[in-house]
Amino acid sequence: MRLDVNALGVFYRIAREGAGLAAGRLTRMTGVETRVGVTKLNFMRGEEIRRDFEDGSEKVGVRVKLTGGLDGHSIVVFERESAFRIVETLLSESSDEFDQMTQSATTEVGHIMNSGFIDGWADVLETVIDVSTPEFVAGASAEPFFADIEEAPGDDDLALLFQSQIEAVGTEIGFSHYLFPRQETMARLLEQLRTNEGIEYNKLDGFDRMAEQGAEEVAKTATTLTGIETNVEIRRLNFVSLETIPETVSNETLVGVAFEFDGTPSGYLLFLFDEESAYEIADAMIPMGLDENEGFGEMGKSAIMELGNIMASGFLDGWANVLDTAIDHSTPEFIHDIGAAAVDPVIIQLGENQDFAFVFDTVVTADGREFDCDIYAIPDESDLERALNDLDVDRIDETPTTAKFEEVENS
Structure with missing residues:
Protein backbone atom coordinates (compact mmCIF):
# COMPACT_ATOMS: atom_id res chain seq x y z
CA MET A 1 0.00 0.00 0.00
CA ARG A 2 1.45 3.34 -1.08
CA LEU A 3 0.30 6.81 -0.05
CA ASP A 4 1.16 10.42 -0.76
CA VAL A 5 0.26 13.79 0.71
CA ASN A 6 -2.39 14.49 -1.95
CA ALA A 7 -4.29 11.29 -1.16
CA LEU A 8 -4.12 11.93 2.58
CA GLY A 9 -5.26 15.52 1.95
CA VAL A 10 -8.34 14.26 0.09
CA PHE A 11 -9.08 11.85 2.95
CA TYR A 12 -8.75 14.71 5.41
CA ARG A 13 -11.17 16.92 3.48
CA ILE A 14 -13.67 14.06 3.19
CA ALA A 15 -13.52 13.43 6.94
CA ARG A 16 -13.96 17.14 7.62
CA GLU A 17 -16.99 17.32 5.29
CA GLY A 18 -18.54 14.27 6.93
CA ALA A 19 -18.09 15.88 10.33
CA GLY A 20 -19.87 19.00 9.05
CA LEU A 21 -22.83 16.93 7.82
CA ALA A 22 -23.01 15.09 11.14
CA ALA A 23 -22.91 18.34 13.11
CA GLY A 24 -25.73 19.81 11.03
CA ARG A 25 -27.91 16.75 11.60
CA LEU A 26 -27.27 16.85 15.34
CA THR A 27 -28.36 20.50 15.40
CA ARG A 28 -31.56 19.77 13.49
CA MET A 29 -32.36 16.83 15.74
CA THR A 30 -31.69 18.45 19.11
CA GLY A 31 -31.99 22.18 18.43
CA VAL A 32 -28.55 22.61 20.00
CA GLU A 33 -25.98 24.63 18.05
CA THR A 34 -22.90 22.56 17.20
CA ARG A 35 -19.46 23.11 15.78
CA VAL A 36 -16.88 20.79 14.24
CA GLY A 37 -13.77 20.37 16.36
CA VAL A 38 -10.40 19.16 15.16
CA THR A 39 -10.41 16.44 12.50
CA LYS A 40 -7.35 14.19 12.40
CA LEU A 41 -5.96 11.36 10.38
CA ASN A 42 -4.13 9.39 13.05
CA PHE A 43 -1.50 6.76 12.51
CA MET A 44 -1.90 4.90 15.80
CA ARG A 45 -0.82 1.59 17.20
CA GLY A 46 -3.52 -0.61 18.67
CA GLU A 47 -2.23 -0.23 22.21
CA GLU A 48 -2.66 3.55 22.01
CA ILE A 49 -6.21 3.27 20.69
CA ARG A 50 -7.05 1.04 23.63
CA ARG A 51 -5.32 3.36 26.07
CA ASP A 52 -7.55 6.23 24.94
CA PHE A 53 -10.54 4.22 26.11
CA GLU A 54 -9.08 3.03 29.39
CA ASP A 55 -9.11 6.33 31.27
CA GLY A 56 -11.51 5.06 33.94
CA SER A 57 -14.63 6.69 32.48
CA GLU A 58 -17.70 4.91 31.17
CA LYS A 59 -18.41 5.38 27.48
CA VAL A 60 -21.26 4.49 25.18
CA GLY A 61 -21.18 4.16 21.43
CA VAL A 62 -23.11 3.33 18.32
CA ARG A 63 -21.34 1.35 15.61
CA VAL A 64 -22.26 0.28 12.11
CA LYS A 65 -20.65 -1.94 9.50
CA LEU A 66 -19.88 -0.42 6.09
CA THR A 67 -19.92 -2.18 2.73
CA GLY A 68 -19.84 -1.09 -0.91
CA GLY A 69 -17.62 1.84 -1.83
CA LEU A 70 -16.02 1.79 1.63
CA ASP A 71 -15.65 -1.36 3.72
CA GLY A 72 -15.05 -1.27 7.46
CA HIS A 73 -16.69 -0.01 10.64
CA SER A 74 -17.82 3.44 11.79
CA ILE A 75 -18.27 4.16 15.51
CA VAL A 76 -19.59 7.22 17.31
CA VAL A 77 -18.43 7.31 20.95
CA PHE A 78 -19.91 9.46 23.73
CA GLU A 79 -18.79 9.97 27.27
CA ARG A 80 -21.58 8.47 29.35
CA GLU A 81 -22.66 11.85 30.78
CA SER A 82 -22.74 13.43 27.31
CA ALA A 83 -25.04 10.68 26.10
CA PHE A 84 -27.42 11.36 28.99
CA ARG A 85 -27.48 15.07 28.18
CA ILE A 86 -28.41 14.34 24.57
CA VAL A 87 -31.16 11.99 25.73
CA GLU A 88 -32.42 14.68 28.10
CA THR A 89 -32.56 17.15 25.20
CA LEU A 90 -34.49 14.71 23.00
CA LEU A 91 -36.89 13.30 25.59
CA SER A 92 -37.23 16.37 27.82
CA GLU A 93 -36.54 14.22 30.85
CA SER A 94 -33.38 13.38 32.76
CA SER A 95 -31.95 9.93 33.36
CA ASP A 96 -28.84 8.32 34.78
CA GLU A 97 -29.48 4.77 33.57
CA PHE A 98 -29.77 3.27 30.11
CA ASP A 99 -33.20 1.73 29.99
CA GLN A 100 -34.88 0.70 26.75
CA MET A 101 -36.05 4.23 25.95
CA THR A 102 -32.75 6.05 26.65
CA GLN A 103 -30.74 3.39 24.84
CA SER A 104 -33.04 3.68 21.84
CA ALA A 105 -32.68 7.48 21.78
CA THR A 106 -28.89 7.28 22.02
CA THR A 107 -28.78 4.70 19.24
CA GLU A 108 -30.92 6.92 17.02
CA VAL A 109 -28.63 9.92 17.54
CA GLY A 110 -25.50 7.82 16.98
CA HIS A 111 -26.93 6.33 13.80
CA ILE A 112 -27.73 9.76 12.39
CA MET A 113 -24.22 10.92 13.23
CA ASN A 114 -22.64 7.86 11.61
CA SER A 115 -24.77 8.41 8.51
CA GLY A 116 -23.60 12.02 8.29
CA PHE A 117 -19.96 11.01 8.38
CA ILE A 118 -20.43 8.25 5.84
CA ASP A 119 -22.52 10.41 3.49
CA GLY A 120 -19.57 12.81 3.37
CA TRP A 121 -17.34 9.98 2.11
CA ALA A 122 -19.95 8.78 -0.38
CA ASP A 123 -20.50 12.28 -1.81
CA VAL A 124 -16.84 13.04 -2.42
CA LEU A 125 -15.96 9.55 -3.69
CA GLU A 126 -19.14 9.49 -5.84
CA THR A 127 -19.98 6.01 -4.67
CA VAL A 128 -22.60 4.13 -2.67
CA ILE A 129 -21.74 3.06 0.88
CA ASP A 130 -24.21 0.74 2.62
CA VAL A 131 -24.66 1.08 6.38
CA SER A 132 -25.81 -1.77 8.61
CA THR A 133 -28.35 -1.62 11.43
CA PRO A 134 -26.81 0.38 14.30
CA GLU A 135 -25.52 -1.47 17.37
CA PHE A 136 -25.42 0.09 20.86
CA VAL A 137 -22.24 -0.64 22.85
CA ALA A 138 -21.07 0.47 26.30
CA GLY A 139 -18.11 -0.05 28.61
CA ALA A 140 -15.06 1.40 30.36
CA SER A 141 -12.48 -0.21 28.07
CA ALA A 142 -11.90 -0.64 24.35
CA GLU A 143 -12.98 -4.28 24.28
CA PRO A 144 -16.76 -3.82 23.86
CA PHE A 145 -16.14 -1.30 21.07
CA PHE A 146 -13.33 -2.90 19.04
CA ALA A 147 -12.51 -6.45 20.19
CA ASP A 148 -14.53 -8.21 17.49
CA ILE A 149 -13.74 -5.76 14.66
CA GLU A 150 -11.37 -7.30 12.15
CA GLU A 151 -10.06 -3.89 11.00
CA ALA A 152 -8.98 -2.86 14.53
CA PRO A 153 -5.16 -3.11 14.74
CA GLY A 154 -3.15 -5.30 17.08
CA ASP A 155 -1.15 -3.64 19.86
CA ASP A 156 2.00 -3.19 17.73
CA ASP A 157 0.31 -2.56 14.38
CA LEU A 158 0.20 0.97 12.98
CA ALA A 159 -3.31 1.72 11.69
CA LEU A 160 -4.71 4.64 9.74
CA LEU A 161 -7.57 5.91 11.89
CA PHE A 162 -9.94 8.80 11.19
CA GLN A 163 -11.04 10.84 14.20
CA SER A 164 -13.43 13.79 14.25
CA GLN A 165 -14.91 15.73 17.13
CA ILE A 166 -18.16 17.69 17.29
CA GLU A 167 -19.01 19.91 20.22
CA ALA A 168 -22.36 21.31 21.24
CA VAL A 169 -21.90 25.05 21.80
CA GLY A 170 -22.64 26.20 25.34
CA THR A 171 -22.93 22.66 26.72
CA GLU A 172 -20.62 19.88 27.84
CA ILE A 173 -21.92 17.53 25.14
CA GLY A 174 -19.24 16.13 22.88
CA PHE A 175 -18.29 12.93 21.11
CA SER A 176 -15.70 11.37 18.86
CA HIS A 177 -16.02 9.51 15.58
CA TYR A 178 -13.78 6.57 14.72
CA LEU A 179 -13.61 5.12 11.23
CA PHE A 180 -11.82 1.80 10.77
CA PRO A 181 -11.52 1.21 7.02
CA ARG A 182 -10.57 -2.22 5.70
CA GLN A 183 -6.99 -2.18 4.42
CA GLU A 184 -7.95 -3.43 0.97
CA THR A 185 -10.38 -0.51 0.62
CA MET A 186 -7.77 2.03 1.67
CA ALA A 187 -5.20 0.59 -0.74
CA ARG A 188 -7.69 0.89 -3.62
CA LEU A 189 -8.63 4.46 -2.75
CA LEU A 190 -5.00 5.51 -2.28
CA GLU A 191 -4.19 4.10 -5.70
CA GLN A 192 -6.97 6.22 -7.23
CA LEU A 193 -6.03 9.43 -5.43
CA ARG A 194 -2.22 9.44 -5.53
CA THR A 195 -0.66 12.05 -7.82
CA ASN A 196 2.88 10.65 -7.63
CA GLU A 197 4.66 7.43 -6.75
CA GLY A 198 4.20 8.14 -3.06
Whole structure:
Protein backbone atom coordinates (compact mmCIF):
# COMPACT_ATOMS: atom_id res chain seq x y z
CA MET A 1 0.00 0.00 0.00
CA ARG A 2 1.45 3.34 -1.08
CA LEU A 3 0.30 6.81 -0.05
CA ASP A 4 1.16 10.42 -0.76
CA VAL A 5 0.26 13.79 0.71
CA ASN A 6 -2.39 14.49 -1.95
CA ALA A 7 -4.29 11.29 -1.16
CA LEU A 8 -4.12 11.93 2.58
CA GLY A 9 -5.26 15.52 1.95
CA VAL A 10 -8.34 14.26 0.09
CA PHE A 11 -9.08 11.85 2.95
CA TYR A 12 -8.75 14.71 5.41
CA ARG A 13 -11.17 16.92 3.48
CA ILE A 14 -13.67 14.06 3.19
CA ALA A 15 -13.52 13.43 6.94
CA ARG A 16 -13.96 17.14 7.62
CA GLU A 17 -16.99 17.32 5.29
CA GLY A 18 -18.54 14.27 6.93
CA ALA A 19 -18.09 15.88 10.33
CA GLY A 20 -19.87 19.00 9.05
CA LEU A 21 -22.83 16.93 7.82
CA ALA A 22 -23.01 15.09 11.14
CA ALA A 23 -22.91 18.34 13.11
CA GLY A 24 -25.73 19.81 11.03
CA ARG A 25 -27.91 16.75 11.60
CA LEU A 26 -27.27 16.85 15.34
CA THR A 27 -28.36 20.50 15.40
CA ARG A 28 -31.56 19.77 13.49
CA MET A 29 -32.36 16.83 15.74
CA THR A 30 -31.69 18.45 19.11
CA GLY A 31 -31.99 22.18 18.43
CA VAL A 32 -28.55 22.61 20.00
CA GLU A 33 -25.98 24.63 18.05
CA THR A 34 -22.90 22.56 17.20
CA ARG A 35 -19.46 23.11 15.78
CA VAL A 36 -16.88 20.79 14.24
CA GLY A 37 -13.77 20.37 16.36
CA VAL A 38 -10.40 19.16 15.16
CA THR A 39 -10.41 16.44 12.50
CA LYS A 40 -7.35 14.19 12.40
CA LEU A 41 -5.96 11.36 10.38
CA ASN A 42 -4.13 9.39 13.05
CA PHE A 43 -1.50 6.76 12.51
CA MET A 44 -1.90 4.90 15.80
CA ARG A 45 -0.82 1.59 17.20
CA GLY A 46 -3.52 -0.61 18.67
CA GLU A 47 -2.23 -0.23 22.21
CA GLU A 48 -2.66 3.55 22.01
CA ILE A 49 -6.21 3.27 20.69
CA ARG A 50 -7.05 1.04 23.63
CA ARG A 51 -5.32 3.36 26.07
CA ASP A 52 -7.55 6.23 24.94
CA PHE A 53 -10.54 4.22 26.11
CA GLU A 54 -9.08 3.03 29.39
CA ASP A 55 -9.11 6.33 31.27
CA GLY A 56 -11.51 5.06 33.94
CA SER A 57 -14.63 6.69 32.48
CA GLU A 58 -17.70 4.91 31.17
CA LYS A 59 -18.41 5.38 27.48
CA VAL A 60 -21.26 4.49 25.18
CA GLY A 61 -21.18 4.16 21.43
CA VAL A 62 -23.11 3.33 18.32
CA ARG A 63 -21.34 1.35 15.61
CA VAL A 64 -22.26 0.28 12.11
CA LYS A 65 -20.65 -1.94 9.50
CA LEU A 66 -19.88 -0.42 6.09
CA THR A 67 -19.92 -2.18 2.73
CA GLY A 68 -19.84 -1.09 -0.91
CA GLY A 69 -17.62 1.84 -1.83
CA LEU A 70 -16.02 1.79 1.63
CA ASP A 71 -15.65 -1.36 3.72
CA GLY A 72 -15.05 -1.27 7.46
CA HIS A 73 -16.69 -0.01 10.64
CA SER A 74 -17.82 3.44 11.79
CA ILE A 75 -18.27 4.16 15.51
CA VAL A 76 -19.59 7.22 17.31
CA VAL A 77 -18.43 7.31 20.95
CA PHE A 78 -19.91 9.46 23.73
CA GLU A 79 -18.79 9.97 27.27
CA ARG A 80 -21.58 8.47 29.35
CA GLU A 81 -22.66 11.85 30.78
CA SER A 82 -22.74 13.43 27.31
CA ALA A 83 -25.04 10.68 26.10
CA PHE A 84 -27.42 11.36 28.99
CA ARG A 85 -27.48 15.07 28.18
CA ILE A 86 -28.41 14.34 24.57
CA VAL A 87 -31.16 11.99 25.73
CA GLU A 88 -32.42 14.68 28.10
CA THR A 89 -32.56 17.15 25.20
CA LEU A 90 -34.49 14.71 23.00
CA LEU A 91 -36.89 13.30 25.59
CA SER A 92 -37.23 16.37 27.82
CA GLU A 93 -36.54 14.22 30.85
CA SER A 94 -33.38 13.38 32.76
CA SER A 95 -31.95 9.93 33.36
CA ASP A 96 -28.84 8.32 34.78
CA GLU A 97 -29.48 4.77 33.57
CA PHE A 98 -29.77 3.27 30.11
CA ASP A 99 -33.20 1.73 29.99
CA GLN A 100 -34.88 0.70 26.75
CA MET A 101 -36.05 4.23 25.95
CA THR A 102 -32.75 6.05 26.65
CA GLN A 103 -30.74 3.39 24.84
CA SER A 104 -33.04 3.68 21.84
CA ALA A 105 -32.68 7.48 21.78
CA THR A 106 -28.89 7.28 22.02
CA THR A 107 -28.78 4.70 19.24
CA GLU A 108 -30.92 6.92 17.02
CA VAL A 109 -28.63 9.92 17.54
CA GLY A 110 -25.50 7.82 16.98
CA HIS A 111 -26.93 6.33 13.80
CA ILE A 112 -27.73 9.76 12.39
CA MET A 113 -24.22 10.92 13.23
CA ASN A 114 -22.64 7.86 11.61
CA SER A 115 -24.77 8.41 8.51
CA GLY A 116 -23.60 12.02 8.29
CA PHE A 117 -19.96 11.01 8.38
CA ILE A 118 -20.43 8.25 5.84
CA ASP A 119 -22.52 10.41 3.49
CA GLY A 120 -19.57 12.81 3.37
CA TRP A 121 -17.34 9.98 2.11
CA ALA A 122 -19.95 8.78 -0.38
CA ASP A 123 -20.50 12.28 -1.81
CA VAL A 124 -16.84 13.04 -2.42
CA LEU A 125 -15.96 9.55 -3.69
CA GLU A 126 -19.14 9.49 -5.84
CA THR A 127 -19.98 6.01 -4.67
CA VAL A 128 -22.60 4.13 -2.67
CA ILE A 129 -21.74 3.06 0.88
CA ASP A 130 -24.21 0.74 2.62
CA VAL A 131 -24.66 1.08 6.38
CA SER A 132 -25.81 -1.77 8.61
CA THR A 133 -28.35 -1.62 11.43
CA PRO A 134 -26.81 0.38 14.30
CA GLU A 135 -25.52 -1.47 17.37
CA PHE A 136 -25.42 0.09 20.86
CA VAL A 137 -22.24 -0.64 22.85
CA ALA A 138 -21.07 0.47 26.30
CA GLY A 139 -18.11 -0.05 28.61
CA ALA A 140 -15.06 1.40 30.36
CA SER A 141 -12.48 -0.21 28.07
CA ALA A 142 -11.90 -0.64 24.35
CA GLU A 143 -12.98 -4.28 24.28
CA PRO A 144 -16.76 -3.82 23.86
CA PHE A 145 -16.14 -1.30 21.07
CA PHE A 146 -13.33 -2.90 19.04
CA ALA A 147 -12.51 -6.45 20.19
CA ASP A 148 -14.53 -8.21 17.49
CA ILE A 149 -13.74 -5.76 14.66
CA GLU A 150 -11.37 -7.30 12.15
CA GLU A 151 -10.06 -3.89 11.00
CA ALA A 152 -8.98 -2.86 14.53
CA PRO A 153 -5.16 -3.11 14.74
CA GLY A 154 -3.15 -5.30 17.08
CA ASP A 155 -1.15 -3.64 19.86
CA ASP A 156 2.00 -3.19 17.73
CA ASP A 157 0.31 -2.56 14.38
CA LEU A 158 0.20 0.97 12.98
CA ALA A 159 -3.31 1.72 11.69
CA LEU A 160 -4.71 4.64 9.74
CA LEU A 161 -7.57 5.91 11.89
CA PHE A 162 -9.94 8.80 11.19
CA GLN A 163 -11.04 10.84 14.20
CA SER A 164 -13.43 13.79 14.25
CA GLN A 165 -14.91 15.73 17.13
CA ILE A 166 -18.16 17.69 17.29
CA GLU A 167 -19.01 19.91 20.22
CA ALA A 168 -22.36 21.31 21.24
CA VAL A 169 -21.90 25.05 21.80
CA GLY A 170 -22.64 26.20 25.34
CA THR A 171 -22.93 22.66 26.72
CA GLU A 172 -20.62 19.88 27.84
CA ILE A 173 -21.92 17.53 25.14
CA GLY A 174 -19.24 16.13 22.88
CA PHE A 175 -18.29 12.93 21.11
CA SER A 176 -15.70 11.37 18.86
CA HIS A 177 -16.02 9.51 15.58
CA TYR A 178 -13.78 6.57 14.72
CA LEU A 179 -13.61 5.12 11.23
CA PHE A 180 -11.82 1.80 10.77
CA PRO A 181 -11.52 1.21 7.02
CA ARG A 182 -10.57 -2.22 5.70
CA GLN A 183 -6.99 -2.18 4.42
CA GLU A 184 -7.95 -3.43 0.97
CA THR A 185 -10.38 -0.51 0.62
CA MET A 186 -7.77 2.03 1.67
CA ALA A 187 -5.20 0.59 -0.74
CA ARG A 188 -7.69 0.89 -3.62
CA LEU A 189 -8.63 4.46 -2.75
CA LEU A 190 -5.00 5.51 -2.28
CA GLU A 191 -4.19 4.10 -5.70
CA GLN A 192 -6.97 6.22 -7.23
CA LEU A 193 -6.03 9.43 -5.43
CA ARG A 194 -2.22 9.44 -5.53
CA THR A 195 -0.66 12.05 -7.82
CA ASN A 196 2.88 10.65 -7.63
CA GLU A 197 4.66 7.43 -6.75
CA GLY A 198 4.20 8.14 -3.06
CA ILE A 199 5.80 6.09 -0.29
CA GLU A 200 5.30 2.59 0.99
CA TYR A 201 3.12 2.42 4.09
CA ASN A 202 5.78 0.51 6.02
CA LYS A 203 8.13 3.49 5.56
CA LEU A 204 5.68 5.64 7.53
CA ASP A 205 5.67 2.93 10.17
CA GLY A 206 9.45 3.26 10.20
CA PHE A 207 9.19 7.03 10.62
CA ASP A 208 6.97 6.49 13.67
CA ARG A 209 9.54 4.11 15.15
CA MET A 210 12.30 6.67 14.48
CA ALA A 211 10.32 9.20 16.52
CA GLU A 212 9.95 6.71 19.36
CA GLN A 213 13.71 6.21 19.44
CA GLY A 214 14.23 9.96 19.42
CA ALA A 215 11.83 10.27 22.35
CA GLU A 216 13.84 7.71 24.31
CA GLU A 217 17.00 9.74 23.72
CA VAL A 218 15.21 12.91 24.83
CA ALA A 219 14.15 11.18 28.05
CA LYS A 220 17.70 10.02 28.83
CA THR A 221 19.28 13.43 28.30
CA ALA A 222 16.51 15.26 30.18
CA THR A 223 16.94 12.89 33.13
CA THR A 224 20.69 13.50 33.16
CA LEU A 225 20.33 17.26 32.95
CA THR A 226 17.54 17.78 35.48
CA GLY A 227 18.13 14.90 37.88
CA ILE A 228 14.40 14.13 37.51
CA GLU A 229 13.49 10.69 36.14
CA THR A 230 11.87 11.57 32.81
CA ASN A 231 9.92 9.58 30.24
CA VAL A 232 8.92 10.88 26.81
CA GLU A 233 6.33 8.85 24.91
CA ILE A 234 5.11 9.22 21.33
CA ARG A 235 1.37 8.48 21.32
CA ARG A 236 0.51 8.88 17.66
CA LEU A 237 1.48 10.44 14.34
CA ASN A 238 -1.20 12.85 13.12
CA PHE A 239 -1.82 14.17 9.63
CA VAL A 240 -3.62 17.47 10.12
CA SER A 241 -4.43 20.71 8.36
CA LEU A 242 -1.94 23.42 9.32
CA GLU A 243 -4.76 25.82 10.09
CA THR A 244 -6.13 23.52 12.79
CA ILE A 245 -2.88 23.19 14.75
CA PRO A 246 -3.50 26.40 16.75
CA GLU A 247 -6.87 24.90 17.80
CA THR A 248 -5.03 22.04 19.52
CA VAL A 249 -2.91 24.36 21.67
CA SER A 250 -4.09 24.96 25.22
CA ASN A 251 -5.41 28.50 25.74
CA GLU A 252 -3.08 29.37 28.62
CA THR A 253 0.33 30.90 29.12
CA LEU A 254 2.95 28.66 27.53
CA VAL A 255 6.73 28.50 27.76
CA GLY A 256 8.92 26.75 25.27
CA VAL A 257 11.47 26.78 22.49
CA ALA A 258 11.24 26.57 18.72
CA PHE A 259 13.81 25.38 16.19
CA GLU A 260 14.11 25.36 12.45
CA PHE A 261 15.99 22.33 11.12
CA ASP A 262 17.64 21.92 7.71
CA GLY A 263 18.66 18.81 5.83
CA THR A 264 16.68 15.75 4.83
CA PRO A 265 14.10 16.35 6.08
CA SER A 266 13.81 20.02 6.97
CA GLY A 267 11.08 21.64 9.04
CA TYR A 268 10.28 22.96 12.50
CA LEU A 269 10.42 21.57 16.02
CA LEU A 270 8.60 23.07 19.01
CA PHE A 271 8.55 22.14 22.69
CA LEU A 272 5.75 23.81 24.64
CA PHE A 273 5.21 23.57 28.42
CA ASP A 274 2.51 25.13 30.52
CA GLU A 275 4.08 27.90 32.61
CA GLU A 276 3.90 25.99 35.92
CA SER A 277 5.61 22.91 34.48
CA ALA A 278 8.32 25.06 32.88
CA TYR A 279 9.00 26.76 36.21
CA GLU A 280 9.32 23.43 38.04
CA ILE A 281 11.68 22.01 35.42
CA ALA A 282 13.85 25.14 35.32
CA ASP A 283 13.96 25.23 39.12
CA ALA A 284 15.21 21.61 39.15
CA MET A 285 17.91 22.36 36.57
CA ILE A 286 19.46 25.29 38.47
CA PRO A 287 21.61 24.24 41.48
CA MET A 288 20.48 27.13 43.66
CA GLY A 289 16.94 27.07 42.29
CA LEU A 290 15.02 29.98 40.82
CA ASP A 291 14.59 33.19 42.79
CA GLU A 292 10.92 33.23 43.82
CA ASN A 293 10.94 37.03 43.73
CA GLU A 294 12.05 37.12 40.09
CA GLY A 295 9.62 34.47 38.84
CA PHE A 296 10.72 32.76 35.65
CA GLY A 297 13.33 35.40 34.77
CA GLU A 298 16.49 35.12 32.68
CA MET A 299 17.82 32.10 34.55
CA GLY A 300 14.62 30.18 33.91
CA LYS A 301 14.68 31.21 30.26
CA SER A 302 18.27 30.00 29.89
CA ALA A 303 17.46 26.67 31.55
CA ILE A 304 14.48 25.96 29.32
CA MET A 305 16.47 26.90 26.20
CA GLU A 306 19.25 24.52 27.25
CA LEU A 307 16.77 21.71 27.84
CA GLY A 308 15.10 22.43 24.50
CA ASN A 309 18.44 22.28 22.74
CA ILE A 310 19.16 18.86 24.22
CA MET A 311 15.70 17.57 23.39
CA ALA A 312 16.01 18.79 19.80
CA SER A 313 19.35 17.04 19.44
CA GLY A 314 17.83 13.83 20.80
CA PHE A 315 15.15 13.86 18.13
CA LEU A 316 17.09 15.07 15.14
CA ASP A 317 20.40 13.23 15.63
CA GLY A 318 18.49 9.98 15.84
CA TRP A 319 16.68 10.75 12.59
CA ALA A 320 19.91 11.73 10.85
CA ASN A 321 21.67 8.54 11.96
CA VAL A 322 18.88 6.28 10.71
CA LEU A 323 18.43 8.19 7.44
CA ASP A 324 22.21 8.37 6.98
CA THR A 325 21.97 12.10 6.33
CA ALA A 326 22.77 15.41 8.01
CA ILE A 327 20.18 17.49 9.86
CA ASP A 328 21.22 20.79 11.44
CA HIS A 329 19.01 22.86 13.69
CA SER A 330 19.04 26.54 14.50
CA THR A 331 19.73 28.07 17.88
CA PRO A 332 16.61 27.87 20.07
CA GLU A 333 14.04 30.65 19.93
CA PHE A 334 12.41 31.23 23.31
CA ILE A 335 8.61 31.30 23.46
CA HIS A 336 6.54 32.83 26.26
CA ASP A 337 3.05 33.54 24.98
CA ILE A 338 -0.61 32.66 25.33
CA GLY A 339 -2.23 29.77 23.49
CA ALA A 340 -2.26 29.82 19.70
CA ALA A 341 0.05 32.85 19.57
CA ALA A 342 2.89 30.50 20.59
CA VAL A 343 2.63 28.49 17.36
CA ASP A 344 1.27 31.03 14.88
CA PRO A 345 4.70 32.23 13.57
CA VAL A 346 5.71 28.66 12.64
CA ILE A 347 2.34 27.91 11.04
CA ILE A 348 2.54 31.07 8.95
CA GLN A 349 5.99 30.15 7.62
CA LEU A 350 5.03 26.56 6.84
CA GLY A 351 1.78 27.66 5.22
CA GLU A 352 3.69 29.38 2.42
CA ASN A 353 4.54 25.98 0.93
CA GLN A 354 2.10 23.36 2.26
CA ASP A 355 -1.43 22.88 3.60
CA PHE A 356 -0.93 19.84 5.80
CA ALA A 357 1.61 18.57 8.30
CA PHE A 358 2.64 15.42 10.12
CA VAL A 359 2.63 16.14 13.86
CA PHE A 360 3.59 13.86 16.75
CA ASP A 361 1.39 13.76 19.85
CA THR A 362 3.73 13.33 22.80
CA VAL A 363 3.44 12.92 26.58
CA VAL A 364 6.25 13.89 28.96
CA THR A 365 6.27 12.34 32.45
CA ALA A 366 8.80 13.49 35.04
CA ASP A 367 9.16 11.96 38.51
CA GLY A 368 5.79 10.26 38.14
CA ARG A 369 4.00 13.44 37.15
CA GLU A 370 2.63 14.01 33.67
CA PHE A 371 3.77 17.44 32.54
CA ASP A 372 1.68 19.52 30.19
CA CYS A 373 4.22 19.45 27.37
CA ASP A 374 3.51 19.23 23.65
CA ILE A 375 6.19 18.38 21.11
CA TYR A 376 5.49 19.46 17.55
CA ALA A 377 7.88 17.89 15.05
CA ILE A 378 6.66 19.26 11.72
CA PRO A 379 8.78 18.21 8.74
CA ASP A 380 8.43 19.72 5.29
CA GLU A 381 6.13 17.27 3.49
CA SER A 382 8.15 17.05 0.24
CA ASP A 383 11.44 16.59 2.12
CA LEU A 384 9.83 13.92 4.29
CA GLU A 385 8.57 12.00 1.29
CA ARG A 386 12.05 11.96 -0.26
CA ALA A 387 13.67 10.93 3.02
CA LEU A 388 11.24 8.09 3.63
CA ASN A 389 11.60 6.71 0.12
CA ASP A 390 15.33 6.34 0.82
CA LEU A 391 14.77 4.90 4.31
CA ASP A 392 16.14 1.44 4.99
CA VAL A 393 13.66 0.21 7.61
CA ASP A 394 16.14 -2.41 8.87
CA ARG A 395 18.52 0.40 9.95
CA ILE A 396 16.07 1.73 12.52
CA ASP A 397 16.69 -0.92 15.18
CA GLU A 398 20.35 -1.35 14.26
CA THR A 399 21.44 2.30 14.36
CA PRO A 400 22.17 3.93 17.74
CA THR A 401 20.64 7.31 18.50
CA THR A 402 23.41 9.28 20.14
CA ALA A 403 22.58 12.90 20.81
CA LYS A 404 25.25 15.56 20.55
CA PHE A 405 24.67 19.09 21.75
CA GLU A 406 26.38 22.31 22.61
CA GLU A 407 25.78 24.66 25.51
CA VAL A 408 23.26 27.39 24.81
CA GLU A 409 24.45 30.93 25.29
CA ASN A 410 22.12 33.05 27.36
CA SER A 411 20.69 35.77 25.16
